[in-house]
Amino acid sequence: MTAQRVVVAGTGLAGFTVAQTLRSGGFAGEIVMVGQEPHRPYDRPPLSKGFLVGELTMADLAYETDESRLDVTWRLGVAAVGLDVANRTLLLGDGSTVGGDELVIATGGRPRPFPGALTLGSVADAELLRPALAPGADVVVLGSGFIGLEVAATATQLGAEVTVVCEEDSPLDRVFGAEASASIRGIHERAGVRFVPGVQALEIVPDGDRKAVVLSDGRRLSSSVVIAGVGSAPATSWLATSDLELSPFGAIICDERGVAAPGIRATGDCASWSGAPCRHWTLAKERAARVAHDILEPGSGQESGDLEYVWSDQHGVRLQFAGTLHEGAVPTVESGGIDTGDVFLVYRTADGTEVAAFGMNQLRPMMRWRKTHRRRSAGVAA
Amino acid sequence: MLRICSLSELVEDEGVRFDTVTPPIAVFLTSAGEVYAIDDTCTHQDASLAEGWVEDCRVECPLHASTFSLLTGDVDSPPARRGVRAHRIEVVGDDVYVQLSALAPNLPPGVEY
Numbered sequence: 001m002t003a004q005r006v007v008v009a010g011t012g013l014a015g016f017t018v019a020q021t022l023r024s025g026g027f028a029g030e031i032v033m034v035g036q037e038p039h040r041p042y043d044r045p046p047l048s049k050g051f052l053v054g055e056l057t058m059a060d061l062a063y064e065t066d067e068s069r070l071d072v073t074w075r076l077g078v079a080a081v082g083l084d085v086a087n088r089t090l091l092l093g094d095g096s097t098v099g100g101d102e103l104v105i106a107t108g109g110r111p112r113p114f115p116g117a118l119t120l121g122s123v124a125d126a127e128l129l130r131p132a133l134a135p136g137a138d139v140v141v142l143g144s145g146f147i148g149l150e151v152a153a154t155a156t157q158l159g160a161e162v163t164v165v166c167e168e169d170s171p172l173d174r175v176f177g178a179e180a181s182a183s184i185r186g187i188h189e190r191a192g193v194r195f196v197p198g199v200q201a202l203e204i205v206p207d208g209d210r211k212a213v214v215l216s217d218g219r220r221l222s223s224s225v226v227i228a229g230v231g232s233a234p235a236t237s238w239l240a241t242s243d244l245e246l247s248p249f250g251a252i253i254c255d256e257r258g259v260a261a262p263g264i265r266a267t268g269d270c271a272s273w274s275g276a277p278c279r280h281w282t283l284a285k286e287r288a289a290r291v292a293h294d295i296l297e298p299g300s301g302q303e304s305g306d307l308e309y310v311w312s313d314q315h316g317v318r319l320q321f322a323g324t325l326h327e328g329a330v331p332t333v334e335s336g337g338i339d340t341g342d343v344f345l346v347y348r349t350a351d352g353t354e355v356a357a358f359g360m361n362q363l364r365p366m367m368r369w370r371k372t373h374r375r376r377s378a379g380v381a382a
Numbered sequence: 383m384l385r386i387c388s389l390s391e392l393v394e395d396e397g398v399r400f401d402t403v404t405p406p407i408a409v410f411l412t413s414a415g416e417v418y419a420i421d422d423t424c425t426h427q428d429a430s431l432a433e434g435w436v437e438d439c440r441v442e443c444p445l446h447a448s449t450f451s452l453l454t455g456d457v458d459s460p461p462a463r464r465g466v467r468a469h470r471i472e473v474v475g476d477d478v479y480v481q482l483s484a485l486a487p488n489l490p491p492g493v494e495y
Contacts, residue, residue, distance in 0.1 A: 311446070
């Protein structure tokens, strides 16, 4: 290990995990963390759930505690705006520069905007959104991915009337299949959420002091507030003029270990490794730890072998999905029921191979399924 | 010490939750035959660690990715940021006794017992 100074751009899960893993691995040099937001690293998944509803405070979200402060140099509230690849140096928004022996880019993703709609990607977004979700509000949510559905559930909990516009015939049915989708739709509809499926939102236009969402079938939905959960994009616009190569979707193109250029690595939602984007919380954490291990000792970062795993909380139900949905994989109800909010599904290919599982309030079976179906080649302890 | 359960109630490489004490604890039997007890509730969010995955003397929370040491209760990485309490166990014959930690528990926000 020769690096004396590691500079990390981004203070989300990926950036935090890089710094934490470097320190726990014995790195004694300087770590500089550059963050656009004024906050120290915090947990983002609760932004659409416990934080939005007001049960969790900013202090609850912080990754550090008084006893576990990261030993790093903070540059907070200032964005990275440019990169000198050859000298591994960031240009910051205040005109200063910061360079290191190793540079890690972990600037994450940003919600895709929809003109006229609010989005949710940060504490500031959530604080802006919360007052608009009071009783009496009628809320239109664009998109039925996890963020859209979580916001719909939270808004309902806060007393708002909620309508979800989804392009699919039923929420998430192209992602998880009809059975899981019906289970998810059920918990929402029983809580009073209305779905408008199979249509696209074209634009948002003024409607007196309200807003109207114009749909592809000609209908207009009047609402007091519109929230877009229509995916996210890598936060890499600041690299457009750098020498780093970006994918058509804006992700930093890296090799299979996250190396984008000599001494420059990228990880988390802003990076694509060997053509594979990051997409999920658990993978962002795993890749960030690998990057840190590779900085500590080249080649030492290892894949965990864990399967893709995502979770969500909606209307008090824990949703979990693990694995990869191969073409033609068919789900079977292993326990619980589609209509009772407690289903456990296992997806099998035609030859009977189990490739994925979906559970609602099925924590123990899901945990067991995830671990017993890990990739065995990945050096997992027996 | 308090008798918490019998050895035969435990399942190898799994946790069992006991709410006869407050807050509830999770008791684990490892494949090496050791018995450990820690607080059952993850410090990040309300989840039962007894439903987690036991490996290398650690348990992974069944909801997210944090793991806790069965020996000390310490946590490895986010989203949990505080460890759970570890309790002293003694096995006499088929009886499992626990000496609860005197420390204050680290319960997640919004969870009270």
